[in-house]
Amino acid sequence: MITSHNPVPKLGKRLKAILHQVNVAQQQQIYDYIWDGCCDHGYLGIHIQALHQPYRMVYVDRLSHLTNELNTRLKHSSEGKFQVITANICDLTFDKSKRHLMILAGVGGEQIIQFLESRTHQDYEQIDFMFSPSTGQHELRSYLNFHKFGLIHETLVTENKRSYEIIYTTLRGISENPLPKISNFGEMWQTSNQEHVQYIEKLANHYLQKSRNDHSGQSASVASQYQSIIS
Numbered sequence: 560m561i562t563s564h565n566p567v568p569k570l571g572k573r574l575k576a577i578l579h580q581v582n583v584a585q586q587q588q589i590y591d592y593i594w595d596g597c598c599d600h601g602y603l604g605i606h607i608q609a610l611h612q613p614y615r616m617v618y619v620d621r622l623s624h625l626t627n628e629l630n631t632r633l634k635h636s637s638e639g640k641f642q643v644i645t646a647n648i649c650d651l652t653f654d655k656s657k658r659h660l661m662i663l664a665g666v667g668g669e670q671i672i673q674f675l676e677s678r679t680h681q682d683y684e685q686i687d688f689m690f691s692p693s694t695g696q697h698e699l700r701s702y703l704n705f706h707k708f709g710l711i712h713e714t715l716v717t718e719n720k721r722s723y724e725i726i727y728t729t730l731r732g733i734s735e736n737p738l739p740k741i742s743n744f745g746e747m748w749q750t751s752n753q754e755h756v757q758y759i760e761k762l763a764n765h766y767l768q769k770s771r772n773d774h775s776g777q778s779a780s781v782a783s784q785y786q787s788i789i790s
């Protein structure tokens with residue numbers, strides 16, 4: 560599908576790390592549908608689709624100029640099964656007889672929470688999630704923790720001096736198959752790794768700044784809990 564006439568830019572470390580995680584999952588052919596939920600130009604999805612697995616790749620973005628361009632590109636060059644949808648992710652419906660992986664990367668934790676809030680109980684039995692929030696990581700984690708989401712895998716990846724969490728999670732079958740719960744702050748930290756330490760310091764500083772206008776003490780508490788990971 561990716562040809563010399565239609566080259567797709569190489570993925571950076573962040574999207575490569577997500578692609579790797581999808582590859583690991585799909586070795587067991589878990590999913591019928593894989594969704595690139597806020598796809599932009601669709602680079603991640605195009606690379607996933609290029610693996611030629613017998614699943615359907617679904618690209619979603621709310622901006623029609625992006626989805627139109629992607630549709631044209633895929634129609635001319637695609638060999639795999641795919642669908643391109645122009646929509647708000649909160650309005651999506653999922654085929655209840657199929658297994659789905661929803662990837663949401665490069666959008667804020669708040670938007671991801673809005674998407675989760677828009678889901679039905681049944682959706683949670685069919686969909687696993689891979690999130691890489693650009694902001695609001697702690698808020699998203701706290702939401703997932705409160706709602707008892709299970710941790711499949713989590714990692715931190717650093718690209719161009721910025722670090723990104725990747726959280727692979729599910730609520731599916733959680734009562735029969737208990738997984739560790741998503742933690743509010745993450746459990747994957749390597750305190751001997753400078754990239755991890757700098758990322759945590761950045762988050763701690765962010766909440767410290769926030770605490771100046773937050774008299775509830777909540778932001779200060781979040782800051783000190785991040786700080787305690789590395790001290």
Ligand SMILES: C[S@@+](CC[C@H](N)C(=O)[O-])C[C@H]1O[C@@H](n2cnc3c(N)ncnc32)[C@H](O)[C@@H]1O
Nearest residue numbers: 597598599619620621622646647648664665666
């Ligand atoms: C920064 S890009 C991220 C692209 C890619 N996922 C990545 O990680 O590099 C965010 C994309 O999400 C889309 N988007 C944001 N909120 C959305 C929503 N609620 N529903 C659908 N698309 C959305 C935007 O139009 C934009 O193309």
